[in-house]
Amino acid sequence: MDGFQYELTSETAINLKYEYGGEYFTFSLYRDDRGWVLHPFDGILLRNPAMCTLVAQELFKHKPFQVMLAKEGILFTDIRSTVNLDNVNTPIAARNEREVQGNPADDLMDFVQQHSIEEVIDYECSLVDNRISFYREILQRMFMDNLGPSDPEFQKVQDIVRIYEQTLDQLSSLNGPSLDFGRRGR
DSSP: OOSEEEEEEETTEEEEEEEETTEEEEEEEEEETTEEEEEEOOHHHHHOHHHHHHHHHHHHHOHHHHHHHHHHTOOGGGEEESSOSOSTTSOHHHHHHHHOOSOHHHHHHHHHHHOOHHHHHHHHHHHHHHHHHHHHHHHHHHHHTTOOTTSHHHHHHHHHHHHHHHHHHHHHHHTOSOOOTTTOOO
């Protein structure tokens, strides 16, 4: 089986199979009054929005999927999804393209004036920590799918986690030693 297959079930419906991480995921692409809708059918994707976002984003980058869309006369701008593909785990580069509004210099000055360097470092630490959690979830899922440390993709995801953990350590050290002790209330 190829990494991507599709079946035209009617003029307004297409069933898709896409391989990601050694696993096949099923999507339905169907037309309604407002355009084309991409809907995941696998339970893992429906239960895990972060994973669904990741798989759907990779599907959109997959050249055979792009060719299929072109053959069928479907524009990217005509496709919506039944799941939120704009969640916080969307890669920063993808978010930045959508977030550019107004004069970026004004936004920068507002940000600088409203935040101390310690707040900026804490904010960056929380972003990196979220990325660590996200990739650990992927590692868990890969492990549940019988992929382990001997698998090259598993190793790469582990490397990503290690890099983020090192980055978090370095960022945290910029604010000095943590005197937080778990943020216990009084």
